[in-house]
């Protein structure tokens with residue numbers, strides 16, 4: 283097995299939102315580290331800051347204090363273009379709703395980030411087809427999102443998120459919209475993909491059965507990330 287490396291690290295991270303006269307402090311000195319090859323569940327009550335943490339980790343927002351490292355590199359003070367470039371090449375996102383482009387087929391949706399990343403059409407298509415097979419939906423390659431089931435749509439969304447071979451997969455309730463059996467099946471595919479590629483994943487979920495299958499479980503308490 284490849285030696286583990288720190289792929290994502292947040293140190294003393296703070297995030298506060300102004301609400302009229304008052305300030306809502308969501309993260310208050312949160313620390314978190316994710317190593318290559320591990321899958322960590324983020325399970326916390328609604329409103330405690332799961333999405334906020336994922337947005338900071340994914341360089342979609344800046345922390346008010348503290349630092350975010352991706353692949354060992356501090357990203358706070360990098361110019362926006364560089365943050366965008368790191369986000370595109372090193373981080374994959376999956377959301378509760380698939381956000382696939384409706385007018386494109388499954389395979390085209392997976393090719394898109396690779397074409398943006400500079401791969402040729404041929405290379406992008408080959409990798410997309412492999413990922414579809416890996417997610418066991420090769421036979422749905424030419425279907426548009428509306429012609430796929432919820433579980434199939436999420437598997438395409440996961441394939442798209444890893445198409446550029448990122449270091450980190452950040453998922454915000456990726457199976458939240460699915461029935462328990464389908465959720466379990468989609469998680470199987472996601473897990474196999476992470477294990478096979480040495481990627482790391484932080485997955486926010488309310489599903490305790492799925493959380494129990496991950497390597498570690500963390501929650502947010504008093505604005506800090508704690509293991510449980």
Ligand SMILES: Nc1ncnc2c1ncn2[C@@H]1O[C@H](COP(=O)(O)OP(=O)(O)OP(=O)(O)O)[C@@H](O)[C@H]1O
Nearest residue numbers: 299300306308326327328329330331332333334335
């Ligand atoms: N841009 C914003 N401006 C003001 N308040 C915000 C903003 N974004 C989030 N919040 C508040 O911060 C808190 C944490 O939000 P966040 O979306 O991170 O929670 P969550 O744990 O992901 O919740 P859920 O499980 O319901 O998705 C919430 O109370 C939310 O209202």
